[in-house]
Amino acid sequence: MDHALLGKDFFNRPVVLVARELLGANLCVSKKKGEVVKMTISETEAYDGEEDLACHASKGKTPRNEVMYGEAGVIYLYLCYGMHWLLNIVCEREGYPSAVLLRGTLDVNGPGRLTRKLGIDGKLNRKRAIHSNGLWFERGNVLKRQIQSGPRIGVNFAGEYWAQKPYRFWFSKAKSGA
DNA sequence: ACCGTGATTGAG
């Protein structure tokens, strides 16, 4: 039993809440020789159902986005612009398509760079985020940081309302003084 | 600012 593991119960909640609460959690990846890399999540985005015009599910279920309709805590990986694997984690109840995009950690900025650095590609798509699959999430230390939110990146195609929704979350600087 | 790069998608 791994008490620190973030499991289905954590992800089976409103996706915007999960996106915010993932800040400070650890993205854990098994490497060769049993080595484990743990990175503190610092930037996320929520994609919230078919009504969200920036969400891949905005036009209904397709072969690619079907995983978003499934069980919370499952990995959704897709190739963006022919080059970059983007890592998402499925949230909410089955049948409701949603996911959190991992955009950065304290060490790595950018969703494409993150997967590149960790050696993640489409092989983990549709797998559960658990230790035996080589990628999982653990509760992190509570950090003295402020969380900020704002519009998501690269979704201007979604129309003003959804493009402006403050569904992106990130750490600001550590609180100074006092 | 522009472009590489290729899966995905919806239209024809």
Place this chain on the structure above:
DNA sequence: TCAATCACGGTT
């Protein structure tokens, strides 16, 4: 069949 699109990143 096919062309537009695209949750990015690197370079000009």
